[in-house]
Amino acid sequence: MNTQSSLNFRNNAAAAIKDAALCKSMRQATDTFGTKRAVAMETVDFAALREKASSIRMEVLDNLPAYIERFTTQATKAGANVHRAADATAANLIIADILRHHNVKRVAKGKSMVSEETHLNAHLAKEGFEVVETDLGEYIIQLEGETPSHIIVPAIHKNRGQIGRLFADRLGVDYSEDPQVLTKIARKVLREKFLSADAGISGANFAIAESGSLVLFTNEGNGRMVTSVPPLHIAILSIEKMLPSLTDLPTFMRLLPRSATGQMLTSYVSILTGNRKGIDATGAKELHIVLLDNGRSEILKGDCREMLKCIRCGACMNVCPVYRSVGGHAYGWTYPGPMGIVLTTLLTGMAQSHPLVDASTLCGACNDVCPVKVPLQEMILKLRSRRVAEGFSPATVSLGMRLFGAVVQSLWLFSTGEKLASRFWPVLRRVGGEKVVGRLPQPAKVPFSRRLP
Amino acid sequence: MHVQLFGTCLMDTFFPEVGEAVIRIFNKFGVEWTYPKGQTCCGQPAYNAGYISEAKRAAEHFLSRFSGSDLIITPSGSCAVMVKHHYPELFYDTPVKRQAAEQVAGRVYELSQFLVNVLKVHETSLTGSGTLTYHSSCHLTRTLGATREPLALIAALRGATFVPMADATRCCGFGGVFMAKLPEISMAIADDKAASIIATGAETVTGCDCGCLLNIADALKKRGSSVKVKHIAELVAEGL
Numbered sequence: 001m002n003t004q005s006s007l008n009f010r011n012n013a014a015a016a017i018k019d020a021a022l023c024k025s026m027r028q029a030t031d032t033f034g035t036k037r038a039v040a041m042e043t044v045d046f047a048a049l050r051e052k053a054s055s056i057r058m059e060v061l062d063n064l065p066a067y068i069e070r071f072t073t074q075a076t077k078a079g080a081n082v083h084r085a086a087d088a089t090a091a092n093l094i095i096a097d098i099l100r101h102h103n104v105k106r107v108a109k110g111k112s113m114v115s116e117e118t119h120l121n122a123h124l125a126k127e128g129f130e131v132v133e134t135d136l137g138e139y140i141i142q143l144e145g146e147t148p149s150h151i152i153v154p155a156i157h158k159n160r161g162q163i164g165r166l167f168a169d170r171l172g173v174d175y176s177e178d179p180q181v182l183t184k185i186a187r188k189v190l191r192e193k194f195l196s197a198d199a200g201i202s203g204a205n206f207a208i209a210e211s212g213s214l215v216l217f218t219n220e221g222n223g224r225m226v227t228s229v230p231p232l233h234i235a236i237l238s239i240e241k242m243l244p245s246l247t248d249l250p251t252f253m254r255l256l257p258r259s260a261t262g263q264m265l266t267s268y269v270s271i272l273t274g275n276r277k278g279i280d281a282t283g284a285k286e287l288h289i290v291l292l293d294n295g296r297s298e299i300l301k302g303d304c305r306e307m308l309k310c311i312r313c314g315a316c317m318n319v320c321p322v323y324r325s326v327g328g329h330a331y332g333w334t335y336p337g338p339m340g341i342v343l344t345t346l347l348t349g350m351a352q353s354h355p356l357v358d359a360s361t362l363c364g365a366c367n368d369v370c371p372v373k374v375p376l377q378e379m380i381l382k383l384r385s386r387r388v389a390e391g392f393s394p395a396t397v398s399l400g401m402r403l404f405g406a407v408v409q410s411l412w413l414f415s416t417g418e419k420l421a422s423r424f425w426p427v428l429r430r431v432g433g434e435k436v437v438g439r440l441p442q443p444a445k446v447p448f449s450r451r452l453p
Numbered sequence: 454m455h456v457q458l459f460g461t462c463l464m465d466t467f468f469p470e471v472g473e474a475v476i477r478i479f480n481k482f483g484v485e486w487t488y489p490k491g492q493t494c495c496g497q498p499a500y501n502a503g504y505i506s507e508a509k510r511a512a513e514h515f516l517s518r519f520s521g522s523d524l525i526i527t528p529s530g531s532c533a534v535m536v537k538h539h540y541p542e543l544f545y546d547t548p549v550k551r552q553a554a555e556q557v558a559g560r561v562y563e564l565s566q567f568l569v570n571v572l573k574v575h576e577t578s579l580t581g582s583g584t585l586t587y588h589s590s591c592h593l594t595r596t597l598g599a600t601r602e603p604l605a606l607i608a609a610l611r612g613a614t615f616v617p618m619a620d621a622t623r624c625c626g627f628g629g630v631f632m633a634k635l636p637e638i639s640m641a642i643a644d645d646k647a648a649s650i651i652a653t654g655a656e657t658v659t660g661c662d663c664g665c666l667l668n669i670a671d672a673l674k675k676r677g678s679s680v681k682v683k684h685i686a687e688l689v690a691e692g693l
Contacts, residue, residue, distance in 0.1 A: 014637040027645075321624040325641040358635055361628030361642070362501060363591035384503030393503065397634075401499055405507035409514045411491040418466050435636035439671040441467050448460055448469035452488055 006332035006344055006353040013326040013359075022157050022327050029156045030317075030324040036262025037315060037369070043264065044254055046371075053251050054373040057309035060242050064300060067209040067242040068291065074212030078274025080287040088118035091292045095120060095201070095234055096127045098288050102232050104129060104198040108190075110218070110226040111135035112203025113151050113312060114238050114292055117334045117347075120201070131201075132193045134222040136186050143170045149328030151335060152260045152314040157327045190222065200226030200284065204237040205311070206252065207289075210245035213273040214289065217256055217266040224270055233284030235272075238292045240300075240308040246271070252311065255371040259313035295347045304379050307342050309372040316366035316376060322359050331356060338366035338376040345383050354392040357383045418447050454571075455485040457519055459527040459536070459561070462494035463663040471663060474690035475528055475564065481693045482572050486526075489518045497535040502630045505543065512540050516553050524571075525561045528686050529662050530593025531629075533563040538596060563593060565661050565685055569602040574609065579692030581610025586655035588646065588669060589622040590662040603661055603685055610692050616653040623649075627668035643672035650680055657681040659688055 004012045016022055060067055072082045085091035099107065107124065109131055115121070121142070124131045133142040137154035140163055141147065148154030155163070164177040173185050202223060206215040214235050216223045227233050243249060249271075257263040275287040299308055317323040317337025328336035333344045333353070341360060345353045357380060366376045387393050407413045421428060422443040429437050456479070464471050479486045496511025515536065519525055527533050540554035568574040585607060593599045607615050626632070626642025646669055650658045658673075658680055660666050670682040 010635055010637070013635065017637050017641045023641075321626060321642045321645075322635075322638055325638055325645075357503075358631065359638075361591070361624045361626060361631045361639075363624035363628070364595040365591075365622075365624065368595060381501070381503070384501070385505050386503070388503040388505075397502065398504075401502060401504040401507045404494075404499055405504075405510045408493045408496060408507075408511040411493065414462075414493040421466065433636075435640070436633045439632065439636075439640070439668065441667055441670065443466045444469045446469065448465045448472035449488065449492075451469055451473065 004329055004332045006348070006356050009330060009332060009355040009359060012330035012332060016326040016330045021159055021162065023325070025157050025159045026324050026327050029153065030319075033153075033262055033314075033318040037259060037318065038262075040258040040262045040264055044258065049251060049255055050371050050373055053255050053311075053371055054309060056243065056248050056251065057311070057372050058306070060244065061240065061300060061305060061308050064240065064242065067244065068239055070209040071207050071212055071242060072291075074210065075274065075289055076212070078212045079277060080212065080274050080289050082289045082291065085290050085292045085294070087294050088292070091118045091236060091290050091294070092120055092123040094290055095236065096124060096129070098232070098234055099124070099129055099199055100127075102199065102286075104232065106193065106197045107131045107199045107201055108194050108197035108226045108230060109133050109138075110200065110202035110216070110223045111138050111154070112201070112236055113148070113334060114203055114236050115201065116148060117238075117294065118236070118292065120236070132190070132197070134190050134194065134226055136183060136220055139186055139190065140166065143167075147329065147334070149336065150314060150317060151312050157329070194222075194225045194229050197226070197230045199232040199234065200228075200230040201234045201236065202227050204235050204241060205256065206243045206249070207237060207241050208244075208246055208249070208271075209242050211273055213246070213271050215243075215249060216268070216270040216272070218270065219261070219263075219267045221268060224268060227270065227272055228276075228283055231285045232288075233286070234288045234290065236290045236292060238294070239296055256311055256313055259315040259369065259371040299346050302346075304342060304346055304382060306374055307339070307346060307379060309374050310339050310343070311372055312339075313371055315369040315371065319365040319369050321361060321363060321365070331359070338380070339374070342376060342379045342383065350383075350387055350390050350392050354387045357387055415447075415449070418443060454483075454524075455487070456524045456526050456567075457521070458486050458488045459492060459495075459519065459525050459532065460488065461527060461529045461532045461663065463667070464528060467667060468663050468684065471528055471684040471686050474684065474686040475526070477690040477693065478568065478574070478686065482574065484572070487523075492518050495532045495535040497532060497539075498630050500535065500539055500543070501628075508539075509543050512543050512554065513550070516540075516550070516557055519557055519560075523560065524567065525557065526564055526567050527561065528564040528684060529664070530563050530590050530597055530599060531662050531664060533561050534592040534596045537561045563597055563599055563661065565593075565602040565606055566597065566599050568689065569605050574689060575605040577609065578611055579609045579689060581613025581688065581692050583657060584614045584616050584653075584655040585610070585688070586616050586618045586650055586653040586658050587621060588618070588625060588650070588658060588660040588665060590660055590665045591622070591624050593661050594622050599661070603659075606685055606689055607659070610688060616655045618649040618653045618655075618658075620649055625665045625668050625672075627664045629664065632668060639668070640672070640675075643668050644675070647672035647676050647678065651676065651678050655680065657683055657688075659683050659685050661685050
């Protein structure tokens with residue numbers, strides 16, 4: 001398990017930076033995604049598409065309770081059982097209850113960040129269920145005992161050599177670092193799990209209110225297996241994943257894969273409406289849908305509600321200079337990168353996460369690529385001022401800022417500061433440390449303002 | 454034409470030669486200028502750290518110094534954004550101050566945008582030499598949209614060869630308070646930038662923001678590189 005805390009972000013990050021293999025994997029992977037994204041976006045009018053996607057998502061948020069109601073009615077009509085979970089604990093209990101009721105022993109699981117948020121796997125393991133992650137990346141990190149370090153590419157921090165050694169250690173296979181060989185090994189192991197699983201658990205990318213359908217974008221085919229091979233399927237998703245109708249889907253079919261992996265379209269787009277009915281139909285015999293709130297209704301009331309427009313593509317982390325330098329685990333909770341800074345702070349509270357709000361240079365690259373125009377930079381700034389207001393900014397910083405406030409209003413203080421800095425620079429360097437003051441050049445003996453006639 | 458020069462605290466303290474270069478350019482093109490006395494810092498460090506009341510104090514001070522109707526020219530994309538975009542936001546709930554902030558915001562020009570869009574400096578022949586690469590600072594590029602102007606100035610330097618760096622618009626890791634709060638990450642990002650610069654084989658790297666340039670200079674030094682770091686104002690002034 002990843003036991004790092006958001007409160008320890010700086011140390012987590014400093015340790016990650018010293019991990020040469022991690023740094024190399026992060027840079028290679030994020031660069032590849034960034035390049036592929038740019039190429040894929042050339043085939044669409046990104047500005048127009050994101051405008052449309054943003055307004056669809058915003059309208060959903062403005063009327064979220066009604067859409068949840070409509071979705072629940074329609075999904076129930078189609079044969080699904082819809083559950084509402086107020087928080088992570090409630091979601092885990094609901095899911096464990098359903099599994100127990102069906103005498104489930106083995107669960108095949110598709111990728112779901114919401115289930116990471118609730119720590120579902122740990123809960124189910126404690127309750128005696130065998131849970132197998134079937135997305136290749138998720139499977140890798142499950143074997144390693146880690147959490148995802150990227151919301152789309154869970155094992156982005158690992159290279160093929162590390163994965164080869166992991167497979168050799170845990171699965172007793174010959175070492176190989178050939179991705180094809182490794183994928184075949186995983187496929188063989190997982191195929192057996194799919195066929196013997198008593199239940200499948202998946203997430204969902206969208207929920208269609210009008211038809212009560214779930215929509216899944218996947219690449220490996222495991223999503224279809226877990227949602228249709230076992231007799232029982234449980235989908236867990238957060239309440240804000242609603243889209244009004246299937247006619248809204250094409251916009252997101254164009255945007256989500258392009259933003260996430262630079263694909264024109266994912267290998268599979270599954271639309272699941274209700275349970276299996278009749279011999280020719282597809283899907284699981286019994287379908288349960290767990291809608292998780294976990295603080296989102298509160299976010300919806302606040303001034304960062306636009307964060308809930310997010311469609312979890314990961315584009316913001318792929319372009320983030322901080323994320324690509326430190327990887328996802330440093331952030332200490334489920335969601336990393338720019339969207340993770342905002343969502344983690346909103347969902348877990350400032351007391352649990354305040355150092356994260358520093359984890360941005362405010363370069364704005366995330367704003368540029370967001371397919372639903374979430375104003376991430378503006379929100380990070382908002383959260384920084386909220387941290388100050390709530391008293392979570394370090395006392396030394398507050399003192400420094402009070403001094404700053406005085407200095408900027410007084411030319412005398414400002415010039416005296418400059419003179420002192422220039423005069424006592426060696427002392428300042430020692431006090432201020434090599435990592436901070438040591439990186440600044442020596443102040444000029446005569447500043448510009450005093451060179452003027 | 455008469456303008457006010459907003460030097461910025463970093464230029465005043467660390468890079469007075471950049472200010473002197475700006476003045477040489479102004480003088481050459483017949484731009485009359487004043488350097489409003491008492492100017493200090495635009496307040497961006499406080500704003501970016503979430504200290505809104507301290508940022509407001511800096512903004513109020515700035516507004517009191519830069520009165521009148523002259524264009525305000527600054528050799529920093531980032532400080533231009535602070536005044537142009539964030540001052541009006543800071544005073545959103547105080548109409549009188551907001552109006553003053555909007556008036557000042559409307560007068561602010563980042564240097565390269567002023568040189569190209571107003572003075573048309575790029576249409577004159579400037580002399581340059583050696584090979585140059587260019588770092589496209591974040592706020593300059595993304596908020597001000599100055600993607601074309603710095604490159605137009607570089608192109609006007611006859612005799613110099615421009616070699617673009619990979620990922621020129623990727624952040625250098627400075628980020629103002631960011632470099633002090635998370636120095637390990639800041640240095641890691643800066644090292645990537647230094648690697649991109651060195652890979653071009655250029656003798657000089659240029660840009661439009663003193664903050665980025667000092668950070669880049671340090672990262673280059675840490676790699677033992679001899680690439681020179683110059684503000685775009687210095688290159689233009691040298692080429693007059």
